[in-house]
Amino acid sequence: MQPHLRYGGAERQTVLLSNAVHRRYGRAAVVLHERVGGLLDGLDPGVAVESLGLDDHLRTPLVARRLRRLLDERFRDGERSLVGLHLWASILAGALADRPRDDGFTFVYYEDLDPREHARFIRLGRAKQALVRQVFRRRDVVVANTEGVADAMVQVYGLERRPRVISPAVDLPALRAAVESPATPVARQRPLSVVSVGALVPLKGLDVVYQGLLSSGLEVEWHVVGEGPLRGWLEALPSDGPVLVRVHGGHPRPYELVKDADLLVHGSHSEALGLVVLEAIGCGVPVVASATSGPTEMVRLLGDRPEVLSLFPVGDAQALSQVLARRAADLAGRPGLAEMQDHVRRYSIDVTADDWAALAADHGCSF
Template sequence: MSRFIFVQPHLRFGGAERQTVIVANALVSRGHEVDVVLFGSGGGLAADLDERIGLHVLGIERHVRTLQVAFRLERILADLPPALVIVKLWSAVLTCALIDRRARAVRHTFVYCEDLDPTAHHEFIPLGRLKRHVVGAVFRSRQYVVANSSPVAERMQRTYRLARRPVVTPVVVDPALRDEPLLDRAARQTGRAEVVSVGSLVPLKGLDVTLAALRTLDRPVRWTVVGDGPLAAELAGFHDPTGRLTVRLTGGVRDPHRFVREADLLVHSSRSEAWGAVVLEALAIGTPVVASDTIGPVEMRSRLGVRPDLLELYPVGRVGDLARILQTRLDSPRPTPEDCAAYVAPFSVDAAVVQWEQRSAAWAEVSR
């Protein structure tokens, strides 16, 4: 049995946060002891954590209070037995770097994770260049650094000037999705195409590209947008004078998959995407995907094979290309849900959990 502690700012509705829940639940189900430490509120996906997982909420919603977070986090870690501490997202990286060499925390083995494209993500967050500079210094000076895909590992090494290429632990598909009943879309008679997008409502996600492409279509379409963010008001105010395009906002929800199941296509137009777990999740439940050719979807296609009927890519930001693909795909025969699920089968949670188990044992031995 090993001990694992996940440290990150929050568990709001999002791909990186959902990955933490999936892996943490899988680890505890295999007999390991798992704790999760969050900076802010324990809402969102925290309710999906296995009840055997220890949940610790520091109660600090503003991540800029790094010193205050570090002080409370150090006290939490001092009370927990030695463990592999998996640090995710930049604010957690900066916080843990302040304490990982102090006496009360040095009993633990800290592993720093990157699930973003460091060549572009900084452009979409406040003080992004400064944060990237500081995060790079942390990664260069720490022994254990992990990426969520091979392209991210390569870009980390180049961007952060790392002496070693980070090891890779892949993103996984929630095994619970395989147990859900498949939707018989042939029985649905709505008279319109159903398109869905899932993610934060921020410029990074390219929702404006999707909207512009959908407006060119000569058919009734309902676009369901699942997520929260500053663009919600703008999307809520959208009105199509032709009456063909309807936009439905759901807000952030614990189970976005019910909206994905009813869609003909999931469109993922992100301007920068290190992976894009929602792409795999959509395919796992039988909904084909059209995505921008950022490094995550490109890596997926290289590993799973070229199947444009299941996963089709278009150049980032190219409205015309996306519109032409949508026009064609909405007229094409649908792949079977079983075919979609088989396509993403290589991304099982078991493989990722075994990697964490092996690394926990090896790195703990080195740290002794």
């Protein structure tokens, strides 16, 4: 369950996981506060989609009542089901709908934000986080999306037990198919093609990326994929300088645009993981990312390979410019697609589906 399926990493992960669970086990449903979003068409036709008809943080108790009624009427079938709650709005509603000693459902509270940083980037973030903290402290089945987030939850939320970790993941076969599909080459107006993917909001550090590109001295075509309030600023940037900006809007399969780039640059100020980083690598495209929690954990777990993933200090445009210059000079030495995919294979959606199935089995739930 989550609020909607508009473009975003959390929403894309829900689509990928739901499809994988349905493909392997034949049992998956997505419950949305409101049935909207450009990613709805990405769900397998066999995945049930239910809408609560209300996406309003101020009416969370009503969302909770509708969720409880939906579960009891549509999903109580004699077997225990796993109810995954994703993003703070759904976590708060789920906590109100969750009943102690319920014999039909096990509620799983899933955190995919870095609690040390993220609250300051969203409206009423501190107040929402205070409510979420109480939920995480009082529930038995709590899951984090990375090792770093699990540690931060213990620290920030004061949890007595470290949450189980189940990572988000990417569909490597789908990425390979996208790369290998025939396509008409797009004529470049600059020698270097760089892409950034994410919501067009200050959190994503697009101003830092732009300044880094300018300072690098490179002739760059910068493709920006996403939706948000900064679109106007991006479209107003000069078109006759060394950095030519192309804004694409939201896209259900951003990797179809990423695969033709020389580099993906991800400048976020806070990133618990970074699905777009994994997708780029899965497409054979090297990444330069800010050293937030997620990309830093990837380097630690997968190994330090700057030809695949390079980091720069968060918010430091000058450091980014220097990394960009080094990476642009070494593009000919980047690994091939098979090697890049092998590098991130632990983040395969099949591995993640196995982890969710194991969690379900531990709590007597069926997939």
